[in-house]
Amino acid sequence: MLLRLDDVQRHFGGVRAVDGVSLEVEQGSVQGLIGPNGAGKTTLVNVITGYARFQGGRAWLESDELTGLPAHRIAGLGVARTFQNIRLFKDLTAIENVLIGMHTRRRDDTLAQLATLPIFRSAERSRTKDAYALLEAVALPHSVGTRRAATLPYGDQRRLEIARALALRPRLLILDEPAAGMNPSEKQGMRELIERLNADGLTILLIDHDMRLVMGVCKRVAVLNFGKKIADGTPAEVSTDAGVIKAYLGSGGDKEVTSAPGASGVDEATEVEEAATTSRAAREPDKAILHVQDLTVSYGAVVAVRGVSFRVAAGEVVALIGANGAGKSTILNTLSGLIRPESGAATFDGLDLAHAKASAIVRHGLVQVPEGREILARQTVLENLELATWARRDGAGTRKRIEDVMKRFPILGERRALSAGSLSGGEQQMLAIARGLLARPRLLLLDEPSLGLAPQMVDEVFRAIEEIHQEGTTILLVEQNALRALGIADRAYVIETGRILLSGSGDDLLHNPAVRRAYLGG
Amino acid sequence: MDFFIQLFTDPVLFWNSHTLLISQIGINGIIATSMFLVLYSGQLSLAAPGFMAIGAYTSVLMELYWHTPLSVNIVAGTLLAAGGGVLVGLPVLRLRGVFLAIATIGFVEALRLGVILNVPITGEGLGLKHTADPLGGVPMILVSLVVVVFLVWRLTKGRLGSAWAAIRQDEIAALSQGISVARYKMIAFIFSALLAGYAGALEAHLTFIVSPGDEQYGVTRAVQVLTFAVLGGSGFVLGPVAGALIITLLPYIFLQAGPYLNVFSGVFLIAVIVFRPQGIVGRGGLAIVRPSWWPRARTRAPSPG
Numbered sequence: 001m002l003l004r005l006d007d008v009q010r011h012f013g014g015v016r017a018v019d020g021v022s023l024e025v026e027q028g029s030v031q032g033l034i035g036p037n038g039a040g041k042t043t044l045v046n047v048i049t050g051y052a053r054f055q056g057g058r059a060w061l062e063s064d065e066l067t068g069l070p071a072h073r074i075a076g077l078g079v080a081r082t083f084q085n086i087r088l089f090k091d092l093t094a095i096e097n098v099l100i101g102m103h104t105r106r107r108d109d110t111l112a113q114l115a116t117l118p119i120f121r122s123a124e125r126s127r128t129k130d131a132y133a134l135l136e137a138v139a140l141p142h143s144v145g146t147r148r149a150a151t152l153p154y155g156d157q158r159r160l161e162i163a164r165a166l167a168l169r170p171r172l173l174i175l176d177e178p179a180a181g182m183n184p185s186e187k188q189g190m191r192e193l194i195e196r197l198n199a200d201g202l203t204i205l206l207i208d209h210d211m212r213l214v215m216g217v218c219k220r221v222a223v224l225n226f227g228k229k230i231a232d233g234t235p236a237e238v239s240t241d242a243g244v245i246k247a248y249l250g251s252g253g254d255k256e257v258t259s260a261p262g263a264s265g266v267d268e269a270t271e272v273e274e275a276a277t278t279s280r281a282a283r284e285p286d287k288a289i290l291h292v293q294d295l296t297v298s299y300g301a302v303v304a305v306r307g308v309s310f311r312v313a314a315g316e317v318v319a320l321i322g323a324n325g326a327g328k329s330t331i332l333n334t335l336s337g338l339i340r341p342e343s344g345a346a347t348f349d350g351l352d353l354a355h356a357k358a359s360a361i362v363r364h365g366l367v368q369v370p371e372g373r374e375i376l377a378r379q380t381v382l383e384n385l386e387l388a389t390w391a392r393r394d395g396a397g398t399r400k401r402i403e404d405v406m407k408r409f410p411i412l413g414e415r416r417a418l419s420a421g422s423l424s425g426g427e428q429q430m431l432a433i434a435r436g437l438l439a440r441p442r443l444l445l446l447d448e449p450s451l452g453l454a455p456q457m458v459d460e461v462f463r464a465i466e467e468i469h470q471e472g473t474t475i476l477l478v479e480q481n482a483l484r485a486l487g488i489a490d491r492a493y494v495i496e497t498g499r500i501l502l503s504g505s506g507d508d509l510l511h512n513p514a515v516r517r518a519y520l521g522g
Numbered sequence: 523m524d525f526f527i528q529l530f531t532d533p534v535l536f537w538n539s540h541t542l543l544i545s546q547i548g549i550n551g552i553i554a555t556s557m558f559l560v561l562y563s564g565q566l567s568l569a570a571p572g573f574m575a576i577g578a579y580t581s582v583l584m585e586l587y588w589h590t591p592l593s594v595n596i597v598a599g600t601l602l603a604a605g606g607g608v609l610v611g612l613p614v615l616r617l618r619g620v621f622l623a624i625a626t627i628g629f630v631e632a633l634r635l636g637v638i639l640n641v642p643i644t645g646e647g648l649g650l651k652h653t654a655d656p657l658g659g660v661p662m663i664l665v666s667l668v669v670v671v672f673l674v675w676r677l678t679k680g681r682l683g684s685a686w687a688a689i690r691q692d693e694i695a696a697l698s699q700g701i702s703v704a705r706y707k708m709i710a711f712i713f714s715a716l717l718a719g720y721a722g723a724l725e726a727h728l729t730f731i732v733s734p735g736d737e738q739y740g741v742t743r744a745v746q747v748l749t750f751a752v753l754g755g756s757g758f759v760l761g762p763v764a765g766a767l768i769i770t771l772l773p774y775i776f777l778q779a780g781p782y783l784n785v786f787s788g789v790f791l792i793a794v795i796v797f798r799p800q801g802i803v804g805r806g807g808l809a810i811v812r813p814s815w816w817p818r819a820r821t822r823a824p825s826p827g
Contacts, residue, residue: 049698050697051694070697070702071697071698072696072697072699072700072701072702072703073700075698075699075700076700080698081698083694087692087694087695088692088695089687089688089691089695090691090692091691092687092688092691096684096687099684100684100685100688100696100699100701101699103681103684103688103699103700103701104700106681107681109680109681110677110681110682112680113676113677113679113681113682114673114676114677120680164699165698167699168700
C-alpha cells in the first residue's frame with residue numbers, strides 16, 4: 001500500500017465534510033475518487049496534503065505518517081497535487097514554474113549565488129534541461145517554456161500544473177479535476193497523459209467529474225457522498241451500484257428508475273445516435289417568452305457553453321440538467337446579464353438579454369435565485385427581504401409583499417428576527433427563493449435549489465417550487481438532482497460539456513438510459 | 523533646469539555642491555531595496571522606518587556614550603535592527619496584505635511615540651545631537667548602495683529568490699511545491715530589517731542630529747518608502763531604487779513650480795500610476811509610458827489554412 005487513510009474526519013462547523021473515510025491506494029495504481037458536488041472530495045485531498053487539519057483519523061504514505069504534518073513537509077515527502085482551479089505562478093514563465101517545483105531537491109545555493117560561481121551555472125543548466133524534459137513529458141512544446149503561465153491556453157495550463165507537480169519527483173500524484181472544462185479531444189489527451197504517467201510507474205489519485213475519464217483509466221474507484229465513502233471497487237462494480245446511482249441522480253421521491261443501467265462499454269458514437277432518436281413528444285413551444293439561440297459563452301480560453309438553443313413558454317417549468325461543470329449555471333448567469341455571451345442571442349419578452357444591464361433584466365421580470373443562495377448571513381431574515389425590495393420605494397406596498405411572502409414560507413415569518421446565517425440550509429434556500437419572489441418575477445431562474453440539502457429539505461423546497469409555479473410564475477430550473485427536477489418539469493434539456501445532448505418531456509427523460517450515462521459516463 | 527544642466531556641464535561642481543542630496547539618494551536607494559525584499563516575497567510590510575530608527579538611535583547612542591568607532595556603531599545598529607526584525611516578524615508575519623501593513627504601522631508608531639518619545643536616553647522629542655563627521659561618507663554610501671543592490675539581485679536569482687517569487691505569486695501553490703512559506707517570509711523580513719537598519723544608521727550620520735519626526739521614522743516615511751516601490755515597480759531590484767531616485771529629486775525636477783511643488787509632484791505620481799501601474803521599471807524593462815487606450819499596432823491574426 002502506498003497511501004493508507006484510516007477513519008479520516010474533517011468538519012466545518014456542523015457540516016461533516018469528510019466523515020470517517022478509510023481508503024487504500026495501491027502502489028503503481030490509478031485510484032479514482034468520485035462523488036456528487038459537495039461530497040467532500042476536495043476536502044479529503046486538502047486533509048491528505050496538509051491544507052486542512054485532521055480532526056480524527058490518521059494517514060500514512062508507506063511508512064511515513066502524514067497526520068498533522070504541515071503542507072510543505074507532506075509535499076517534501078513526495079505527495080504532489082494539482083488544484084481544482086489551477087494555481088500556477090501566473091506571472092512567471094512556464095519553465096520557472098517547473099523550476100520552482102524542484103525546490104525540495106535543490107541544494108541551498110545562496111552563498112554560491114552571491115559569488116555567481118561558475119559551478120552554480122552548470123547546476124542551473126542541468127536543472128533547466130530537466131525542466132524542459134518535464135514539459136516534454138506532459139506533451140508541452142519547448143516553445144511554451146518562455147511564455148508567462150497566465151498566457152497559456154487552458155489545457156496547457158492544466159498540463160503545466162502537472163509538470164510542476166512532477167518536478168517534485170512525487171511518490172503519489174493527486175489530480176483534482178484535471179479534465180474540468182476541457183473539450184472531448186483535450187479530455188482524451190488528458191486520459192492518455194494519465195495512462196502514460198502511470199505506465200512509467202507513478203501512483204495517481206484521480207478526482208474528476210467526467211465519468212468516462214475516471215471509469216476509463218482507474219483500476220479502482222471510491223465514491224464519496226455527504227462525506228462518507230459509499231462504495232469502493234472496480235469501475236464496473238461502482239457504476240452499477242444502486243447507492244451510487246442514487247447519489248448521482250438524486251432520489252426521485254416516489255418515482256423509481258425503471259430503465260436498465262447501461263453500465264459499461266458505451267462509446268460516444270452510440271450515444272450521439274441515441275440523442276438524435278430521442279422521442280420529441282414534448283415539442284418546443286412556438287410562442288415562448290424566453291428565446292435562446294446559438295448561445296456561446298467562454299471564460300477566457302475555456303468555452304463553457306457551445307451553441308445552446310432552447311425556448312421557454314409562459315407558464316412552463318423547464319429544467320436544465322447535467323453533471324457538474326456541464327455549463328448549466330453559466331447559461332443562467334448569462335440570461336440574467338451577469339456574464340456576456342461570446343455569440344448567439346437571448347431574448348426575454350422583447351428584451352435583449354445579451355446587452356441589457358443586469359438591473360434592467362430584473363426590472364423586466366427575469367429574476368435569478370443564485371447557486372449557493374448568496375444570502376446576507378449577518379443580516380436578519382427580515383433585513384434580507386427588505387433589501388430585496390430596495391428598488392421599490394412604496395413603503396406600505398412593500399411591507400404587504402413581505403408579509404405575503406412570509407405567509408407562503410411560514411418558517412421565515414417565525415424566524416424573521418434571526419440572522420440569516422443561523423438558518424438551516426433548507427431555510428436559507430427558502431429565504432433565497434422568497435427574496436427572488438419579492439422582485440415580482442415573471443420568469444424565475446433557480447440555480448441548484450437542492451444543493452447540499454438533506455432529502456426531507458429537498459422535498460420541501462421542491463414543494464415550494466411547485467406552488468410558486470401553480471401561482472403562474474414561469475420557472476427555469478437548473479439541477480444536478482436530475483430525477484427530482486424531471487419529476488416537476490414539463491420539459492427538460494440534458495446538458496453535457498456545454499451542449500444540449502437530449503431534450504424532451506420530464507417523464508420521457510426520466511426513463512431514458514442516456515440521462516444516466518450523461519451523469520455516470522459509460 | 524539649471525540643476526540638470528550643471529550635472530552635464532560641470533559634474534565635479536555638481537558633486538561638490540550637492541553632496542547632501544547625493545547621499546540622501548543613496549540612502550533612500552538602500553531603504554528602497556529593503557522595501558523591495560519584502561514586496562518581492564509577497565509581504566506588504568511598512569516596518570522600514572521602525573528598523574531605521576533602531577539602526578539610527580543605536581549607532582548615535584553608542585557614539586555619544588561609549589565613543590566607539592563609527593563603523594562599529596553602524597554594524598551594531600544594523601544587527602540590532604535585524605534582531606528587531608525577528609521579534610516583530612514572529613507575531614506579525616501570520617498576517618497578509620493590508621492587515622500586515624496595519625500591524626507594521628502599529629510597530630512603527632509604537633516605537634516612535636511609545637519608546638523614543640518617552641525614554642529619556644533618546645533625547646525624547648528634541649532628538650540627539652552628535653558630532654560625527656557627517657559628509658565624509660558619500661562614497662561609502664554610494665558603494666554600499668551598489669553592493670546592496672548587487673547582493674539582493676543575486677539573492678533573487680537563487681533558490682531563495684525562486685521560493686520568494688513562488689510565495690509572492692501564490693502561497694498555497696508554493697506550499698504544494700514543498701516550500702516552507704513561513705520560513706522564507708521570515709528570512710526576507712529579517713534581511714529587509716537589516717538593510718533598513720543599515721540605511722537608518724547611515725542616515726543618522728548625514729546630519730548632526732537624529733530626531734523622532736514623523737517624516738523621519740513615522741508613517742509619513744513609511745508611505746514615502748512604499749511610494750519608491752510603487753513608482754519604480756517591485757518586480758526587479760532596480761525598480762524601487764529608480765523610484766527612490768525620482769522621488770528624492772522631485773523638488774529639483776519641479777523647481778520652477780515654487781509653492782505649487784507638491785501639486786506638481788502629486789499629479790506626476792498619479793500619472794505614473796495611471797499610465798504605468800507596474801512601475802517605471804516594470805515587466806518588459808523600461809517600457810515607454812503608454813495608456814491602455816493608446817492606439818497600437820494591431821497584431822495580425824494568423825490566416826486560416
